[in-house]
Amino acid sequence: MNDPFPTPWGELTLHRFPDDPRERFRAWDAADAYLLRHLAEQGPKAARPVLVGDRWGALTTALADRGPVLITDSYLAREATRANLAAAGHAPDAATLLTSREAPPDRIDLLLVRVPKSLAFLEDQLHRLAPSVHEGATVLATGMVKEIHTSTLRVFEQILGPTTTSLAERKARLVFCAPRPGSERDGAPANPWPHRYALPPDTGVLAGRTVTNHAGVFCASHLDIGTRFFLQHLPTGLGTAEVADLGCGNGVVGTALALAEPGARLHFTDESYQALASAEATFRENLGADRAAEFRVGDGLADFPPGSLDLVLCNPPFHSHQATTDTTAWRMFTGARRALRPGGELWVVGNRHLGYHAKLRRLFGGSRLVASAPKFVVLRAARR
Numbered sequence: 001m002n003d004p005f006p007t008p009w010g011e012l013t014l015h016r017f018p019d020d021p022r023e024r025f026r027a028w029d030a031a032d033a034y035l036l037r038h039l040a041e042q043g044p045k046a047a048r049p050v051l052v053g054d055r056w057g058a059l060t061t062a063l064a065d066r067g068p069v070l071i072t073d074s075y076l077a078r079e080a081t082r083a084n085l086a087a088a089g090h091a092p093d094a095a096t097l098l099t100s101r102e103a104p105p106d107r108i109d110l111l112l113v114r115v116p117k118s119l120a121f122l123e124d125q126l127h128r129l130a131p132s133v134h135e136g137a138t139v140l141a142t143g144m145v146k147e148i149h150t151s152t153l154r155v156f157e158q159i160l161g162p163t164t165t166s167l168a169e170r171k172a173r174l175v176f177c178a179p180r181p182g183s184e185r186d187g188a189p190a191n192p193w194p195h196r197y198a199l200p201p202d203t204g205v206l207a208g209r210t211v212t213n214h215a216g217v218f219c220a221s222h223l224d225i226g227t228r229f230f231l232q233h234l235p236t237g238l239g240t241a242e243v244a245d246l247g248c249g250n251g252v253v254g255t256a257l258a259l260a261e262p263g264a265r266l267h268f269t270d271e272s273y274q275a276l277a278s279a280e281a282t283f284r285e286n287l288g289a290d291r292a293a294e295f296r297v298g299d300g301l302a303d304f305p306p307g308s309l310d311l312v313l314c315n316p317p318f319h320s321h322q323a324t325t326d327t328t329a330w331r332m333f334t335g336a337r338r339a340l341r342p343g344g345e346l347w348v349v350g351n352r353h354l355g356y357h358a359k360l361r362r363l364f365g366g367s368r369l370v371a372s373a374p375k376f377v378v379l380r381a382a383r384r
Contacts, residue, residue, distance in 0.1 A: 002027075003026055005028045005032070005033070005058055006033060007036050008036060008041075009040075012058070012088055013087065014026075014027035014028055014056060014057065014058055014087075015083060015087070016056050016076075017056070017076050017077075017080035017083060018076075018302075020327070023327065027055075027056035027058060027080065028058035030170040030171060031114070031142040031147075031172040031173075032058045032059055032062075034142055034166075034170070034172040034173075034174060035059065035112065035140060035142035035174060036059065036062055036063075038140070038166075038174055039063075043140065044110055044138055047109040047138065048066055048067050048068065048109065049068045049069070049110045049111075049112050050071065050108045050110065050112070050129075051063075051070045052113045052125055053071075053072060053073075053114040053116050053121075053125075054072065054077065055074075055114060056077055056084070057070070057085065058084070059114065060084075060095050064085055064090045064094045065094075067095070068096070070097050070098065071098045071100060071102075071104060071129075072097070072099065073099065073100035073216055073272050073273050073274050074272060075271040075297045075298055075299065076271050076299060078099070081095070081097060082097070099273040100121075100216075100274055101273045101274070101277055104128060104129050105132055106132055108134075108137055109134075109136075109137050109138070110138045111129065111133055111138070111139045111140070112140055113139070113141035114141070114142060114143065115141050115142065115148055115175070116216065117147070118215065119152065120220055120221075121216030121274070123155050123159070123192075123193070123215065124191060124214070126155060126159040126160060127190075127191035127193075130185065133160060133179050134179065135179055135180065137179050139160060139161075139176070140176060141156070141174065141177070142174050143172070143173060143175075144172055144173070145172065146171075148165065153165065153175065157177075158189060160177050160179045161177055161179045161180040161185075162177070162178045163175060163177045163178075193214060193215040193220075194212050194213055194277075194278065195215075195221060196210050196213070197211060197221075197222070198210055200223065200228075202232070203223070203228065203232075203256070204231055204234075204256060205256055205260050206231065206252060206255065206256045206259070209285075210282075210286070211250055211251075211252055211278075211282045212250065212278050212281035212285065213278050214275075214277050214278045214281075215274060216274045217275050217278050218250075218275075218317070219249075223252065225375070225376070226315055226350070226351070226376050227249075227252060227315055229349060229371070229373055229378070230313075230315060230349035230378060231256050232371070233371040234253070234256060234257055234260070234313070235257075235311065235345070235347060236260065237261075238257075238261045238263070238311065239261075239264070240263045240265070241263075241310035241311050242265050242308060242310050243257060243261075243264050243265065243267065243310065243311045243313065244266075244267040244269060244301060244304070244309050244311070244313070245257075245266060245267070245268045245269070245313050246269055246300060246312050246314040247269070247270055247271075247300070247314055247317065248269060248270045248275060248276070248279045249270065249272075249278070249279070251278060251280070251282040251283050252282060253315065254266045254268050254283065255282050255286050255287065258283065259286065259287065265292055265293070265294075266283070267293070267294045267296065267304075268283070268293065268294065268296070269295075269297070269298055269300065269301065270297060271300075272297070273297055276296075276297050280295045299331075299335075300332050300335040300336075301332075302335055304335075304339040305339070306338050307339070307340070307342070309339045309340050310340070310345075311340075312340060312344075312346045312347070313347050314333075314347070315348070315350070316328060316329035316333075316350065316356075317329075329350075329354070329359065330359060333348075333356075333359055334363060337363050337364060340383035341383065343382060344382070344383045345380050346360070346381045347370070347378065347380050348360070348380075349376055349377070349378050350377065350379075351375060351376060352376065356377075360379060360381040363381070364381035364383065366381065367379045367380060368380050
């Protein structure tokens with residue numbers, strides 16, 4: 001959906017990445033528009049904006065004339081921002097694009113935050129940014145009403161300074177934070193991320209081993225029940241297979257398979273920089289520095305050559321920010337079919353109600369049930 005995005009400086013036509021004409025969600029929302037209106041009316045006019053979590057580049061593109069810095073954990077958001085800047089006629093260097101794993105600017109005068117779904121990610125990023133945010137800086141956040149909670153305000157308050165909110169407009173809200181002097185932030189709690197914990201006994205070869213989770217990774221404080229079920233039903237006898245852990249998160253599925261199948265070569269891929277860092281830390285702690293593996297951020301398997309993989313393991317997400325959608329799963333399954341060699345297999349775990357067997361039938365001609373539980377199924381589909 002490409003509805004024009006109204007900004008105080010004119011309309012923009014924005015796209016998500018990858019651009020799909022069937023996509024029913026816009027690349028902007030009322031929260032983006034609310035922040036820009038406030039900034040144009042009351043914000044500092046000359047300060048270089050540092051933006052955190054701009055979802056598809058709407059804010060970065062609208063503020064491109066001010067040389068913004070975007071900090072994002074999403075490869076897809078990063079690529080959408082590049083494309084939207086170019087479509088709006090801006091040079092490639094109009095904005096500085098940083099990942100969530102890179103050092104932020106040394107000094108921040110204007111910090112704009114798109115409130116993320118993960119409170120842990122917000123906490124981690126504010127901790128990383130706090131040394132650069134001085135007492136006179138402007139800190140402004142935005143989100144839809146359902147995304148901003150008392151806990152959201154508490155995180156800003158604890159890490160940076162006194163925090164208030166605006167009235168709601170079109171179900172969106174602004175958050176205002178007045179940074180305390182650095183000397184007065186010494187009592188703030190330390191950054192608790194990354195989080196490490198030992199895996200439970202029912203996880204096979206991973207039992208008792210340590211997993212590392214950076215903030216924002218799915219189920220960062222515990223092992224989710226879908227992955228736990230998947231770990232009990234992984235394929236065996238793989239020899240020297242080329243295996244992808246697609247949408248790897250913290251990497252526990254690929255790490256488990258690597259421990260059980262010493263000849264397999266693992267490829268971990270995710271669109272989250274935090275996830276890739278988690279997967280690499282988990283893998284290296286449990287298999288050492290010498291075990292060959294690849295860690296690649298990207299759009300699923302889009303960068304893998306056709307016919308290059310023997311096995312793909314996948315626990316696909318069914319949310320995009322706050323929206324429920326099967327678009328990501330469909331793209332993952334389509335990419336897996338292209339990247340698999342003839343005879344190669346895609347193994348998927350998912351909630352029963354998502355009906356992944358129907359999608360696999362359309363793409364692969366069918367699938368087989370590996371295991372089932374009241375809530376989850378594990379399916380396998382072979383590339384013909």
